[in-house]
Amino acid sequence: MTDALAAVLPRVAERVPRVRLGDWPTPIDSLAGLGRADLFTKREDLSAQAYGGNKVRPLETMLAWYVHRGAERVYATGAWGSNQALATAVHARRVGLDAGALLFPQPASPSAALNLRALLSVGADVQLLPTIALFPAAAARAALLGRLRSGRDVVMAPGAATPRGAIGHLTAALEVALAVHEGRLPAPRHVVLPVGSTCTSAGLLAGFAAAAHLGLGFTDGPPLVHAVRVTPWPVTADFRILGLAARTAALIEELGGPPSPSPAALRARLRTSSAFLGRGYGRRTPAGDEATAAFAAAGGPRLDCTYSAKAAAYLLHTMPSLEGPILFWSTKSSPPLPPTHPEAVADAPARARRWLARGLVD
Ligand SMILES: Cc1ncc(COP(=O)(O)O)c(C=O)c1O
Known part of the structure; x- marks a missing residue:
């Protein structure tokens, strides 16, 4: 190879x-x-x-860099149905990092809903913001908290x-x-x-x-x-x-x-x-x-x-x-998504559950 x-x-x-x-x-x-x-x-x-x-190629360099810097958890940023957030949550654990996601709303669609359902099931710290207006403040807060934790939490730019x-x-x-x-x-x-x-x-x-x-x-x-x-x-x-x-x-x-x-x-x-x-x-x-x-x-x-x-x-x-x-x-991942855990989805905020239901019947 x-x-x-x-x-x-x-x-x-x-x-x-x-x-x-x-x-x-x-x-x-x-x-x-x-x-x-x-x-x-x-x-x-x-x-x-x-x-x-x-999303895999930039994660190969970004996750290695975070490990090198002594980080313990990486937050991806993007929309509720973000491929970046799901890919980060799936691959971070392979290199010993915990994952989180700071996400802003987007229109419901089948692919976005399937992604969020899988992300909730993977076991990351998923923060679903109710509006994109809160995103800059939430990202700045997470970055600041990460620095206060001596760089153990890091926030990745959208799309890396x-x-x-x-x-x-x-x-x-x-x-x-x-x-x-x-x-x-x-x-x-x-x-x-x-x-x-x-x-x-x-x-x-x-x-x-x-x-x-x-x-x-x-x-x-x-x-x-x-x-x-x-x-x-x-x-x-x-x-x-x-x-x-x-x-x-x-x-x-x-x-x-x-x-x-x-x-x-x-x-x-x-x-x-x-x-x-x-x-x-x-x-x-x-x-x-x-x-x-x-x-x-x-x-x-x-x-x-x-x-x-x-x-x-x-x-x-x-x-x-x-x-x-x-x-x-050809950019959109083809292999099957990680499995869904219904109890993780049931714990999501009501707004997110309604959004998931709209996307999945779309
Ligand atoms: C499936 C897919 N294609 C294309 C893109 C765009 O790539 P980039 O964010 O590197 O511009 C993204 C990411 O947002 C994506 O998830």
């Missing part, structure tokens, strides 16, 4: 604490069933049997969107470069993915730039990253994606990797779109539903209405105007 970071940037790999949580490399499959022979998908949805999708988290996704970009280099994949000219916290998009931008600089895989330059907004601007503003990509590249350079690309070089490889967000985060769209059906008919990975369906809708709409091989980044 290849560890792409160790294979391509061994000095960096030696200096970044990481724990192994996923099954790497994730497969790259054809999506030719959607009518185009040069359409592929990177199966990040298969990153870990225990659950996780695209920090340079250290993005190194996980940079590693995925290096996996793609290795696949191209070894002749297993034609060099993608376009990579399409949902952008929620910016961590994945930023890490990929930095990783593709690093691979191209090293002459690995992308001899015609790095692919264009199409980041399809599933959370609104300014959360996913271009400057935030590019800023995180630049800070990730700078950290890699500092750790012995290739020189950072210029801001203009990074900017030239990013295209964002808000056109498939619909009425907002977590809200299902007709175009997303159509894309979900098209993927199912073509034997592609299963999509979820909050994230991957919106990116897939963009893909289907934009594909006819794109030249050269395309790689769709």
Whole structure:
């Protein structure tokens, strides 16, 4: 099993604490069933049997960092149906950390409700805020209490969107470069993915730039990253994606990797779109539903209405105007969710139980 970071940037790999949580490399499959022979998908949805999708890679670096710093409990942050919170709760215990989650409400949907039900069952300290307005104060309070406990509680940024988290996704970009280099994949000219916290998009931008600089895989330059907004601007503003990509590249350079690309070089490889967000985060769209059906008919990975369906809708709409091989980044975890414990769900606040009931019949 290849560890792409160790294979391509061994000095960096030696200096970044990481724990192994996923099954790497994730497969790259054809999506030719959607009518185009040069359409592929990177199966990040298969990153870990225990659950996780695209959340596993940043957890490998973040959880290792927290253990290294002597933390005992990690709080994930996000919406009530957060994949990040569930993935953190599932994987933290594998490295000896307790888990918590600070969550703000989102529209009820089946995938969000299933996630929260599983999260409540996993046994984390789940704090369900009644409104997003309380989120900044709750996160600041938890961070302060953590510091008062001598750093034993730590609060992770939403989506682990920090340079250290993005190194996980940079590693995925290096996996793609290795696949191209070894002749297993034609060099993608376009990579399409949902952008929620910016961590994945930023890490990929930095990783593709690093691979191209090293002459690995992308001899015609790095692919264009199409980041399809599933959370609104300014959360996913271009400057935030590019800023995180630049800070990730700078950290890699500092750790012995290739020189950072210029801001203009990074900017030239990013295209964002808000056109498939619909009425907002977590809200299902007709175009997303159509894309979900098209993927199912073509034997592609299963999509979820909050994230991957919106990116897939963009893909289907934009594909006819794109030249050269395309790689769709499949982000929503495919393996079965952790088991539900009805008594843990019964203890949830009444508002959360009503929300779960709405989502599960949706
Ligand atoms: C299934 C899924 N896809 C895509 C994303 C977006 O990734 P990122 O937060 O790294 O922008 C997320 C996270 O929010 C997610 O859970």
